[in-house]
Amino acid sequence: MGFGTGDSSSLMRELLRITGGCAVIDGGLATELESHGADLNDPLWSARCLIDSPHLIRKVHLDYLEAGANIIISASYQATIQGFESRGFSTHESEALLHRSVEIACEAREIFLKGYSKGSCDANENKLTSMKQPILVAASIGSYGAYLADGSEYSGDYGEAITKENLKDFHRRRFQVLAESGADLIVFETIPNKMEAQAYAELLEESNINIPAWFSFNSKDGVCTVSGDSIIECASIADSCNKVVAVGINCTPPRFIHGLILLIRKVTQKPILIYPNSGETYDASKKEWVASTGVSDEGFVSYIKKWQEAGASLIGGCCRTTPDTIRAISRTLFQEHSTPETSIA
Numbered sequence: 001m002g003f004g005t006g007d008s009s010s011l012m013r014e015l016l017r018i019t020g021g022c023a024v025i026d027g028g029l030a031t032e033l034e035s036h037g038a039d040l041n042d043p044l045w046s047a048r049c050l051i052d053s054p055h056l057i058r059k060v061h062l063d064y065l066e067a068g069a070n071i072i073i074s075a076s077y078q079a080t081i082q083g084f085e086s087r088g089f090s091t092h093e094s095e096a097l098l099h100r101s102v103e104i105a106c107e108a109r110e111i112f113l114k115g116y117s118k119g120s121c122d123a124n125e126n127k128l129t130s131m132k133q134p135i136l137v138a139a140s141i142g143s144y145g146a147y148l149a150d151g152s153e154y155s156g157d158y159g160e161a162i163t164k165e166n167l168k169d170f171h172r173r174r175f176q177v178l179a180e181s182g183a184d185l186i187v188f189e190t191i192p193n194k195m196e197a198q199a200y201a202e203l204l205e206e207s208n209i210n211i212p213a214w215f216s217f218n219s220k221d222g223v224c225t226v227s228g229d230s231i232i233e234c235a236s237i238a239d240s241c242n243k244v245v246a247v248g249i250n251c252t253p254p255r256f257i258h259g260l261i262l263l264i265r266k267v268t269q270k271p272i273l274i275y276p277n278s279g280e281t282y283d284a285s286k287k288e289w290v291a292s293t294g295v296s297d298e299g300f301v302s303y304i305k306k307w308q309e310a311g312a313s314l315i316g317g318c319c320r321t322t323p324d325t326i327r328a329i330s331r332t333l334f335q336e337h338s339t340p341e342t343s344i345a
């Protein structure tokens with residue numbers, strides 16, 4: 001889908017212009033599916049819902065749109081061709097499931113916009129001109145560690161045997177399928193190390209598909225990625241890649257975010273995105289979050305102005321944040337603005 005009148009590299013600038021400088025990303029998808037009863041105790045995690053409960057995914061996307069999200073992220077974080085094939089799906093069926101993840105998000109956007117203005121969702125129309133709330137559909141690509149489902153997306157340790165070329169081979173076809181699925185952008189999420197960032201940058205550069213992307217790293221100390229690689233070096237890789245339109249941090253406790261924004265700001269002028277988790281502890285052995293160890297929605301919101309001042313312009317939530325968190329973010333960001341522009345001139 002075309003966004004506005006500009007080329008794809010201007011996508012993020014256009015969105016931010018329309019929203020008045022800051023836009024809202026959605027909140028945790030998998031954990032919200034779980035709180036609606038989905039059983040994600042599965043190597044496919046949230047991607048399992050693509051097989052057995054797509055209606056629930058659509059509902060959660062809609063809940064985030066109602067809460068004010070400008071960017072909704074597809075349920076493909078842990079959806080991989082390799083993962084589906086190991087469950088008995090053919091290559092063709094696996095690719096169709098990836099495609100479906102984006103389709104579901106697009107359906108949610110259409111349903112949401114129809115609530116505002118009948119007939120505004122003709123696929124051939126420039127959608128933004130009639131959007132009350134500008135909305136981008138982002139296709140998620142989770143890291144190799146997410147596919148492994150052994151917690152290594154939170155350690156960044158893939159072992160000596162895994163090379164950058166292995167990572168490129170692993171992600172290549174999935175990237176192509178998602179890039180051609182109708183999504184507005186690709187989001188590389190929860191990138192745990194520099195090698196994977198480099199692999200993504202090379203895939204983007206080698207590809208003749210001209211889709212914008214963002215790079216989002218995770219950190220457990222506020223200085224480095226979870227693997228211990230320098231966030232400055234990682235953000236520099238994102239900065240050097242022309243197809244990367246924003247760079248930042250996700251699934252990281254809120255208390256680390258401010259310092260990370262300042263570090264990223266040192267090496268890039270690209271928009272900075274942040275969508276922290278709730279700050280709760282994840283018990284990897286039990287594969288569950290330890291409730292009430294994080295921040296409340298009010299606590300989360302208390303950070304927002306500081307993050308904005310430090311340079312973040314795309315703000316949302318990751319695991320264990322909810323539509324209530326996103327509603328609170330949206331109110332905080334827009335309380336001092338007059339109504340944002342509703343169309344592109």
Ligand SMILES: [Zn+2]
Nearest residue numbers: 251277318319
């Ligand atoms: Zn997360």
